[in-house]
Amino acid sequence: MSTAEETADDGMQPWAEVTPDAARRLLVAAVEAFAERGYHATTTRDIAGRAGMSPAALYIHYKTKEELLHRISRIGHEKALEVLRTAAKGEGSAAERLAEAVASFVRWHAAQHTIARVVQYELDALGPESRAEIIALRRQVDAEARGIIEDGVAAGEFDVPDVRGTTLAVLSLCIDVARWFRVDGPRTPDEVGALYADLVLRMVGARPQPSSTAAQT
């Protein structure tokens, strides 16, 4: 599913896989409308209007407003998971992989903050089945991050008394970037990513030079 170009781009083209064009335009319009007014205050008529289409044209692609939210939430979570998984599967020490995972996860939440806000704040608006699917994706995100931290603990690189709680805090810190990040703010997504990678290595008590630690054993 993911091309080399997408990986190089941190998966920053969230809707690239959505076809045809009209279905993609409707998703983009729905994200904007939900972000501005909230899910419950938005009608399918509003969304169709933003996309320059008639309500009847919308129904060809999406049967309900909830289907639009579900699609947005699923793609948003899948892309965030892909970004994290790519970093987790990379080469290097646990510290290097954790730093890369945090930096790329933060860049995603900064660059795609509008999508991320909708995905995070409107979770309760999903129906039971859609919600269960999204929660399963969130468990996978959690497992990827926890896996790197567990690797670091096992290798003696990290000192983490509470792995589950620390994983939760690390992901929470990264996700909340979507709430406060402003495009006209003082820091770029790359700068926030670099700062957060450093802070997270401190949170897990990473040894400054893991390679020299390995040499001692």
Next chain:
Amino acid sequence: MSTAEETADDGMQPWAEVTPDAARRLLVAAVEAFAERGYHATTTRDIAGRAGMSPAALYIHYKTKEELLHRISRIGHEKALEVLRTAAKGEGSAAERLAEAVASFVRWHAAQHTIARVVQYELDALGPESRAEIIALRRQVDAEARGIIEDGVAAGEFDVPDVRGTTLAVLSLCIDVARWFRVDGPRTPDEVGALYADLVLRMVGARPQPSSTAAQT
């Protein structure tokens, strides 16, 4: 304004100062409605209904829906600031004050997660004047947290290359507790507060025993 009882209670009675009773009941109803359906999808009629009152009775206390949101946001921010300020002004080393500030700020966001979500997610719905007032309160919250971190750096207790960025991250970590905290989840507000105090001391590179460092100089 704050009594000894409120301080002991971490300022956890957010609406205690709102009188008369009807005005307080309307605020509580508005928080619930905004949290469930979003600000834009909620009408003053919905809010009055939830409070068991008529729309006409609501207008005696609040002229507009925005006035309700502004009141909620102001009280929410003032209480959060009070919680943080009490900890910042306490006795002890910078590490002890930072740990207490984080623990109590987290307890507030966990216990009052419904208010905190409304306050954080509906900021854009405020008019320009209300918004400016809230942003000024947020700057004070930021300054309190930054002040403790600067104290720790000046005393040689903390190692923080980027004080502004680290302050932002620490507050963001605490605020996001309101998004994910569930009353039926595995951790109490106290437990999350204790975990986060430890993680934040790691983020600022706090020396394990600041008193022995002081003895060396």
